[in-house]
Amino acid sequence: MLRQERFIDYESGTVKRILAAAETVFAEKGFFGARIDDIAALADINKSMLYYHIGNKERIYEVILHRHFKKIADALENALMDCEDPIEGLRAVVDIHAAMFDSEDKTPRTVAHELAGGSRHMTQTILDEYVRIHSFTASIARRGVESGLFRDVDPSRIHIMVTGTLLVMAINAPFRNLLAKRIDQSPATMPSIDDMAEFLMDVILKYLTPNDSTS
Amino acid sequence: MLRQERFIDYESGTVKRILAAAETVFAEKGFFGARIDDIAALADINKSMLYYHIGNKERIYEVILHRHFKKIADALENALMDCEDPIEGLRAVVDIHAAMFDSEDKTPRTVAHELAGGSRHMTQTILDEYVRIHSFTASIARRGVESGLFRDVDPSRIHIMVTGTLLVMAINAPFRNLLAKRIDQSPATMPSIDDMAEFLMDVILKYLTPNDSTS
DNA sequence: CCTACCGATCGGTAGG
DNA sequence: CCTACCGATCGGTAGG
Numbered sequence: 001m002l003r004q005e006r007f008i009d010y011e012s013g014t015v016k017r018i019l020a021a022a023e024t025v026f027a028e029k030g031f032f033g034a035r036i037d038d039i040a041a042l043a044d045i046n047k048s049m050l051y052y053h054i055g056n057k058e059r060i061y062e063v064i065l066h067r068h069f070k071k072i073a074d075a076l077e078n079a080l081m082d083c084e085d086p087i088e089g090l091r092a093v094v095d096i097h098a099a100m101f102d103s104e105d106k107t108p109r110t111v112a113h114e115l116a117g118g119s120r121h122m123t124q125t126i127l128d129e130y131v132r133i134h135s136f137t138a139s140i141a142r143r144g145v146e147s148g149l150f151r152d153v154d155p156s157r158i159h160i161m162v163t164g165t166l167l168v169m170a171i172n173a174p175f176r177n178l179l180a181k182r183i184d185q186s187p188a189t190m191p192s193i194d195d196m197a198e199f200l201m202d203v204i205l206k207y208l209t210p211n212d213s214t215s
Numbered sequence: 216m217l218r219q220e221r222f223i224d225y226e227s228g229t230v231k232r233i234l235a236a237a238e239t240v241f242a243e244k245g246f247f248g249a250r251i252d253d254i255a256a257l258a259d260i261n262k263s264m265l266y267y268h269i270g271n272k273e274r275i276y277e278v279i280l281h282r283h284f285k286k287i288a289d290a291l292e293n294a295l296m297d298c299e300d301p302i303e304g305l306r307a308v309v310d311i312h313a314a315m316f317d318s319e320d321k322t323p324r325t326v327a328h329e330l331a332g333g334s335r336h337m338t339q340t341i342l343d344e345y346v347r348i349h350s351f352t353a354s355i356a357r358r359g360v361e362s363g364l365f366r367d368v369d370p371s372r373i374h375i376m377v378t379g380t381l382l383v384m385a386i387n388a389p390f391r392n393l394l395a396k397r398i399d400q401s402p403a404t405m406p407s408i409d410d411m412a413e414f415l416m417d418v419i420l421k422y423l424t425p426n427d428s429t430s
Numbered sequence: 431c432c433t434a435c436c437g438a439t440c441g442g443t444a445g446g
Numbered sequence: 447c448c449t450a451c452c453g454a455t456c457g458g459t460a461g462g
Contacts, residue, residue: 014431030331033247036461046432048462057461109331115383116245116327119390127397157406157414164383165376168330172375175334182342191372199372203422210421229450251441261452263443268450272441 008054008063015053017043019067022060027106030113031061031121062123065114068107069129072100076136086144090208091201093137094162098197101170108170134159150208158208162200169196223269223278230268232258234282237275242321245328246276246336277338280329283322284344287315291351301359302424306416308352309377313412316385323385349374365423373423377415384411 009015021043025034036057040047054060079092101108114121137159144150176190191199224230236258240249251272255262269275294307316323329336352374359365391405406414 028333029247030245030328031248032244033332035459037459048433049431051462052431109333112327112331113245115386115390116324116331117248118243118324119393122390122393124397127393130394131398154406157411160384160387160406160411161376161380161415161418164381164387165379167383168379169375171330172379175330175337178334178337179342179345182339183346191369191375196372196375200376203376203418206422206425207418250439252439262441263453264451266442 012053014043014045014049017045018050018053018060019064023064023067023106023110026061026064026113027109030110031057031117034061058121062121062126065110065121066123066126066129068110069126069133071107072096073129073132075100076133080136080140084143086140086147086149087205087209089136089140089143090204093140093159094166094197094201094204097163097166098193101166101193105170108167112167112171137162144208151210153208158204161204165196165200166193169193227268229260229264232260233265233268233275234279238279238282238321238325241276241279241328242324245325245332246272247332249276273336276336277341280325280336281338281341281344283325284341284348286322287311288344288347290315291348295351295355299358301355301362301364302420304351304355304358305419305423308355308374309381309412309416309419312378312381313408316381316408320385323382327382327386352377359423366425368423373419376419380411380415381408384408 018039021039022034025039025042029035029038034057036050037047039060040050043050050060054063075096076093079096080089083089083092134156138155141150141153141155141158145152170193180190233254237249237254239257240254244250244253249272251262251265254275255265258265265275269278290311291308294311295304298304298307349371353370356365356368356370356373360367385408395405
């Protein structure tokens with residue numbers, strides 16, 4: 001009866017198809033714009049199966065949102081496991097966010113929808129993943145300061161600058177295409193998210209290491 | 216018959232009430248989440264009057280979205296009219312975006328919803344306002360380079376870094392409050408959008424003017 | 431896993 | 447004939 005409220009069989013092929021479809025639809029329309037029927041149609045299953053296997057619209061959404069945050073946290077953990085150098089660590093944080101926020105990816109659009117909607121679906125477990133994500137930037141900054149390499153600065157400012165710039169850069173893609181058409185400029189001449197990641201890294205390093213000889 | 220499709224009497228008190236209500240509802244829920252009935256209820260007006268005075272949901276939304284972009288462009292134009300100094304100009308661009316993206320304001324949430332949704336409602340007139348907005352940053356950067364004060368850099372990178380960081384900082388506010396509760400930290404200790412604007416200005420100036428004696 | 435439905439609400443429009 | 451506006455309801459679809 002209430003079992004499907006608690007337990008989700010992630011090994012089930014049906015569940016995987018539902019989650020893949022839900023990820024796409026939520027990324028395109030956000031929670032309010034997404035339609036349960038669209039997810040069911042894309043997953044090629046009966047609508048009632050969504051409720052049987054996972055739960056209501058809110059529950060499916062929370063599973064998807066959690067997965068996006070966990071994916072970023074896991075990628076950071078994997079890259080920074082045996083990284084001692086603060087500059088290399090910072091570069092990994094920037095590059096991994098750029099990779100996760102590729103404009104083809106669903107992560108940036110879903111996260112942006114959720115933030116714009118007032119973060120009304122942020123559960124404790126989702127917040128925990130963000131705490132993990134943020135802790136990597138914080139520990140890199142701390143190590144940089146301790147080794148005398150970095151200027152002492154609130155790491156959350158660096159983190160918001162990196163993630164904010166790359167998030168907007170990612171969801172901006174359709175807008176920049178319209179703009180390129182409007183001003184009769186080839187889309188190819190506009191900076192890519194990888195260009196932006198490189199630029200960000202450059203700007204932040206020049207700020208954090210002002211006395212470095214490489215400046 | 217079809218006249219109301221083209222002409223909107225912005226002087227009408229009824230129109231003003233409708234637009235104020237629509238601005239609030241669209242900011243909270245985005246285009247897909249917003250309900251015509253909610254807008255009508257908030258404006259304390261009969262629903263059919265929305266269609267009579269302005270048009271359908273899409274048309275109302277486009278009017279609101281245009282107003283947000285125009286407001287930013289007008290504020291920039293006003294501030295930069297008689298500004299010669301590139302550094303002062305850059306500071307004005309950052310400060311005005313920070314003021315427009317105040318977390319209490321509707322502008323950042325509506326813009327973020329639109330970008331996350333794939334910029335599906337961007338008309339030519341709205342794009343024109345963005346071209347105006349961007350042109351200010353571009354001309355400031357150009358003047359800075361010409362005077363030998365700034366490093367030569369693609370101005371759109373600076374612009375996206377400024378607007379991206381501040382936009383996410385603005386719509387982040389509810390998320391940061393949840394986070395502060397989660398890690399048992401007072402929200403007061405978290406950086407405000409004005410702190411972030413100051414930080415951004417500092418970081419960008421250190422990048423653009425590396426040889427400046429004030430570094 | 432499907433068919434057949436529900437209470438309510440959606441965006442938009444009818445006549446007067 | 448115009449304006450500003452109302453009560454009631456249109457055909458479809460929402461989550462469940």
